[in-house]
Amino acid sequence: MDSVAAALDRLTEVATSRPVARLSQAFAEAGQELALVGGPVRDAFLGRSAPDLDFTTDATPERILEIVRPIASAHWDIGRAFGTIGAKVAGETVEITTYRADSYDADSRKPEVVFGDSLEGDLGRRDFTVNAMALRLPERVLVDPTGGLEDLMAGRLRTASDPDVSFDDDPLRMMRAARFTASLGFVLDDAARVSMTERAERIGIISAERVRDELVKLISSDAPHAGLELLVDTGIAERILPELPALRLTVDGEHRHKDVYEHSLTVLDQAIELEGSRSDDPDRTPDVVVRLAALLHDIGKPATRRFEGGGTVTFHHHDVVGAKLARKRLRALRFDNATIDSVGALIELHQRFFGYTEGGWTDSAVRRYVRDAGDQLERLHILTRADVTTRNRRKAERLAHAYDDLETRIAELAAREEMDSVRPDLTGEQIMDALDISPGPAVGRAYRFLLELRLDEGPLGEEEATRRLLTWWAEGGKD
Structure with missing residues (x-):
C-alpha cells in the first residue's frame, strides 16, 4: 500500500497523460462530466499499474460517441445497450460508461439497465468500496462516497452497499469477493462473509459462462488459495465446483491419510x-x-x-x-x-x-x-x-x-x-510397398508394430525396419 501522497502523484500522472488529457478536455468542452473510475484508481493506491482505463460520465451513449469520434482513431459500441462505449484515443484503449442506477429482479441474473444522474450514485451501486473510488476530470478531485480509501488502508474488502442487497442484485459478486480476496490479499468483512454463506444458492441463477470466467480470473491470480478457501467455506464452491469441497475427507484415528483438500490447494500453490x-x-x-x-x-x-x-x-x-x-x-x-x-x-x-x-x-x-x-x-x-x-x-x-x-x-x-x-522408420506407403498390400486395416497394424519397435529400441533405419516388418508379417502379422 503506497502513501496517499504517492498515489495522488501517480493519479496525476495518469490524468495528465496524453489520452486521458485529450478525453477529459473533450468532455469538458462538451459540458459533460467525466471521471476515471474503479481499478485504475484503486491500483494507484496499491502501487500497481492498471492495464485498463475505465471512465464514467453523465453523457448518454449517443452523446459519448459524438464526443469521442473527433479524437478517436477507432471506436465501438458493443456495450452500448449497457451504456458502454469503447474507443482508441492517442494509442490507448478506453471504455466510457454512462452513470448507472440499475434495478434487478430477484430471480434474474440480468439488471434492467437504468442510467443515473450522479457520480456518487453510480459509485454507490458498484461491488466493493475499494472499486468505488473515482477521480473527477479534468479538475482531479478524488471522490470516495463509500469509504474505499479507508478500507484500502485497512486491507479490508467490503461491499459498497448492504451486502445482502449487493449480492442479491448480482450474485456473481460473491465470486468476485473471492477473487479480490486473493488478488488484493485483503480480508473480507464479516457481514459480507455471512451474507455469502446465506445466499450461496443464489449463484445458481448465474450462467455457467459467467461463473467459468470468474473462476478463471480467480485461479489466474498470483495466489488464489485464500479465494478458493472462501468459496468452499461459504458454500459457493458446493454449487459451482462441488468436487473441491468433496476433497475434505473425514480422517479417523485408525485410517489415516493426507488431507486431500489442503494437499490440492498446496499443489496449486506449488x-x-x-x-x-x-x-x-x-x-x-x-x-x-x-x-x-x-x-x-x-x-x-x-x-x-x-x-x-x-x-x-x-x-x-x-x-x-x-x-x-x-x-x-x-x-x-x-x-x-x-x-x-x-x-x-x-x-x-x-x-x-x-x-x-x-x-x-x-x-x-x-x-x-x-x-x-x-x-x-x-x-x-x-x-x-x-x-x-x-x-x-x-x-x-x-x-x-x-x-x-x-x-x-x-x-x-x-x-x-x-x-x-516419434514415428516408425517406414511410412505407410513404404509399408504397403514392402508387404505388397493395398490400403486397409493391415497397414494400420503394421504401422503400430513398427511404432512399438521404435519406442522400444529407438531408430532402426529403413533397411532393418523392413527386415523386421517382413519377419513379423511372415510369422502371423498379416492374420
Whole structure:
C-alpha cells in the first residue's frame, strides 16, 4: 500500500497523460462530466499499474460517441445497450460508461439497465468500496462516497452497499469477493462473509459462462488459495465446483491419510511457483490448464477411497476416475474442448511418474511417457513436481532427484532421437510397398508394430525396419 501522497502523484500522472488529457478536455468542452473510475484508481493506491482505463460520465451513449469520434482513431459500441462505449484515443484503449442506477429482479441474473444522474450514485451501486473510488476530470478531485480509501488502508474488502442487497442484485459478486480476496490479499468483512454463506444458492441463477470466467480470473491470480478457501467455506464452491469441497475427507484415528483438500490447494500453490520459475518469458500469462489440473488432480479420491487392513487407505485408479470427473465438470462450466482435453490428460497421467521411483525405467518406458504426454509434457513436469507435498525432507529430495533424472533422460533421448516427433522408420506407403498390400486395416497394424519397435529400441533405419516388418508379417502379422 503506497502513501496517499504517492498515489495522488501517480493519479496525476495518469490524468495528465496524453489520452486521458485529450478525453477529459473533450468532455469538458462538451459540458459533460467525466471521471476515471474503479481499478485504475484503486491500483494507484496499491502501487500497481492498471492495464485498463475505465471512465464514467453523465453523457448518454449517443452523446459519448459524438464526443469521442473527433479524437478517436477507432471506436465501438458493443456495450452500448449497457451504456458502454469503447474507443482508441492517442494509442490507448478506453471504455466510457454512462452513470448507472440499475434495478434487478430477484430471480434474474440480468439488471434492467437504468442510467443515473450522479457520480456518487453510480459509485454507490458498484461491488466493493475499494472499486468505488473515482477521480473527477479534468479538475482531479478524488471522490470516495463509500469509504474505499479507508478500507484500502485497512486491507479490508467490503461491499459498497448492504451486502445482502449487493449480492442479491448480482450474485456473481460473491465470486468476485473471492477473487479480490486473493488478488488484493485483503480480508473480507464479516457481514459480507455471512451474507455469502446465506445466499450461496443464489449463484445458481448465474450462467455457467459467467461463473467459468470468474473462476478463471480467480485461479489466474498470483495466489488464489485464500479465494478458493472462501468459496468452499461459504458454500459457493458446493454449487459451482462441488468436487473441491468433496476433497475434505473425514480422517479417523485408525485410517489415516493426507488431507486431500489442503494437499490440492498446496499443489496449486506449488504449480504456480513452478510455472514462474521454469519460464524465462517475462510476458507469460497464467497457465489456466496447469492450474485447473493442479486443483482437480485428486478429485477422483473420494469415489475410490477404500479402507484396507492395518489402517491402510487406498485410492486405486483415482487418476482415471478423476480425469472423467474433471472433464464432466469442465464441460458443465462451458470450457472449450482443448482445455477440457488437456486438463483431463494431465490428471490421468499425473501418477505415472511415481512408478519411476520404484524401479529403473527402460528407454522404452521413458519414450512412452513422452508419447502419452504429447504436447502436455511441460505441463506434466510442473504438475508432477508440484504433487510432492510431503513434509519428510528426505523423501521430498529423493523424489525431486528422481524427476531431475527423468527429465535429463528425456532431454538426452530427445537430442539423440528427435523424440518430439516419434514415428516408425517406414511410412505407410513404404509399408504397403514392402508387404505388397493395398490400403486397409493391415497397414494400420503394421504401422503400430513398427511404432512399438521404435519406442522400444529407438531408430532402426529403413533397411532393418523392413527386415523386421517382413519377419513379423511372415510369422502371423498379416492374420
